[in-house]
Amino acid sequence: MKRTLLEVFGGLAALVLMVSLHQQIARLEEQQKDVGALERKVDRAVEAVASAGKETDLVQMRQQLVDQMEARMGRLEAQLANATAGSEQATAIAAELARAKTDVQSFRSQLSTDFERTKALVDAYIHEVRTKEEVAELRLSKANDAIATLAGQLYRDPNQLTRTMLLPTVQLNGDDTVGSGTIVFSGENAKNGGKVETYALTSFHVVRNILADTPKAQHEGFDVTIYLPGEKLVVKGKMVASQPKIDAALVRVLTDRKLPFVANVLPRNETSAVKVWDPVCAVGCPLGNDPVPSHGEVSSLKNELNGANYWMVNAPTYFGNSGGGVYRADTRQLIGVFSKIYTHGKGTPVVIPHMGLCTPIEAVYEWLATEKLDHLVQSSSVPQPDLSQIAAPLK
Numbered sequence: 001m002k003r004t005l006l007e008v009f010g011g012l013a014a015l016v017l018m019v020s021l022h023q024q025i026a027r028l029e030e031q032q033k034d035v036g037a038l039e040r041k042v043d044r045a046v047e048a049v050a051s052a053g054k055e056t057d058l059v060q061m062r063q064q065l066v067d068q069m070e071a072r073m074g075r076l077e078a079q080l081a082n083a084t085a086g087s088e089q090a091t092a093i094a095a096e097l098a099r100a101k102t103d104v105q106s107f108r109s110q111l112s113t114d115f116e117r118t119k120a121l122v123d124a125y126i127h128e129v130r131t132k133e134e135v136a137e138l139r140l141s142k143a144n145d146a147i148a149t150l151a152g153q154l155y156r157d158p159n160q161l162t163r164t165m166l167l168p169t170v171q172l173n174g175d176d177t178v179g180s181g182t183i184v185f186s187g188e189n190a191k192n193g194g195k196v197e198t199y200a201l202t203s204f205h206v207v208r209n210i211l212a213d214t215p216k217a218q219h220e221g222f223d224v225t226i227y228l229p230g231e232k233l234v235v236k237g238k239m240v241a242s243q244p245k246i247d248a249a250l251v252r253v254l255t256d257r258k259l260p261f262v263a264n265v266l267p268r269n270e271t272s273a274v275k276v277w278d279p280v281c282a283v284g285c286p287l288g289n290d291p292v293p294s295h296g297e298v299s300s301l302k303n304e305l306n307g308a309n310y311w312m313v314n315a316p317t318y319f320g321n322s323g324g325g326v327y328r329a330d331t332r333q334l335i336g337v338f339s340k341i342y343t344h345g346k347g348t349p350v351v352i353p354h355m356g357l358c359t360p361i362e363a364v365y366e367w368l369a370t371e372k373l374d375h376l377v378q379s380s381s382v383p384q385p386d387l388s389q390i391a392a393p394l395k
Contacts, residue, residue: 069104073097161293164332167261169283169291169324170200170253171225172207172237174214179206180284180291180324181224181251182334185376186259198253199376200224200237201364202323203339207239207249224253227291228260243367246308246359247339249323250373263325265379266333271362274311274328274335276301282315282356284324284338295329296354303357310339310357317341317356326358331382335361 079093168183181202189197210222221236235255242249253259266274278298283291296315303310313326317338326336336358343349368374 073100166291168263171285173223174210176213177209178288178320179322182263182325200251204242204244204247204249206323241371246363263334265377266335267379268365279329281327281329284321286318286320314354316353
């Protein structure tokens with residue numbers, strides 16, 4: 001009887017053990033299925049990236065795998081909590097959970113790496129695009145400048161050059177002094193009741209010398225010769241503002257006649273475009289002659305003298321050019337006021353005609369703004385030339 005009971009109990013124990021082992025095997029088989037499914041998903045992800053070449057698809061798939069692994073970890077943790085501590089089942093589940101955690105950590109690390117790599121690629125692409133845009137803009141600007149220069153050289157209309165650079169020039173005279181100036185405004189002055197007024201830019205030292213050697217000019221004004229087609233008009237002029245530091249002065253030309261020829265001053269927002277080698281034209285009244293032009297280039301943009309900066313031009317100039325205009329040769333825009341000329345030697349100094357200094361128009365703008373007189377400067381941008389006539393002979 002006892003033997004029978006022992007056999008029965010033994011059989012029951014074996015049955016329980018077999019059931020337990022069967023459940024463990026079933027769970028392990030299920031886990032293996034999960035692992036196999038995950039491995040197949042990874043293989044598909046790799047194949048998808050290899051075939052499509054899309055980094056974003058790989059990142060999304062990895063994120064899906066991480067989500068599924070975390071869900072699987074949750075199931076393993078629940079199984080581990082229900083398993084008997086120290087049992088083979090608990091050990092197997094704990095080992096599998098540890099592997100799952102390692103896999104999740106690995107995938108998270110890959111996701112982070114993918115994100116950083118993608119961000120670096122995007123940043124590099126944006127930088128490359130911006131660099132190409134800047135290079136393209138620079139090339140376009142240089143091409144436009146070259147086109148404008150070429151057009152100006154090919155189509156030099158003498159009448160247009162005279163109207164835009166010679167005729168805005170005036171001559172200033174004292175008893176022993178002669179200088180030049182440039183008309184920059186002629187028309188109704190809204191800030192003075194709408195009266196017709198005319199103003200010319202010149203050098204301060206020209207007016208200073210005239211007032212010093214011509215006493216009556218202090219009250220009556222000094223002679224200003226205006227050049228019109230076929231005639232000369234001599235009127236009086238008076239200095240209304242000056243800035244000795246930059247050797248600049250503004251003269252009101254005393255006439256109620258609106259003059260037709262006014263210099264086009266380079267707009268203030270374009271003054272930084274002036275460069276060394278830019279072709280220029282200096283216009284003035286050397287030795288008391290009527291206005292004459294001379295051509296050259298910008299030689300230097302940095303020449304400090306008495307605390308002010310001047311530009312150097314190599315267009316030939318002489319005594320009497322002081323106060324005259326310096327223009328861009330291609331656009332005929334006023335870019336400076338001729339101020340000084342280099343000399344060599346002490347006893348009988350020799351003039352160096354190709355080393356002249358002019359006050360940059362940017363400095364003139366700044367000074368006139370402080371005087372609240374910057375509205376007395378007429379300026380406009382010069383449109384790009386029509387190249388259809390240039391291109392036509394080349395077809």
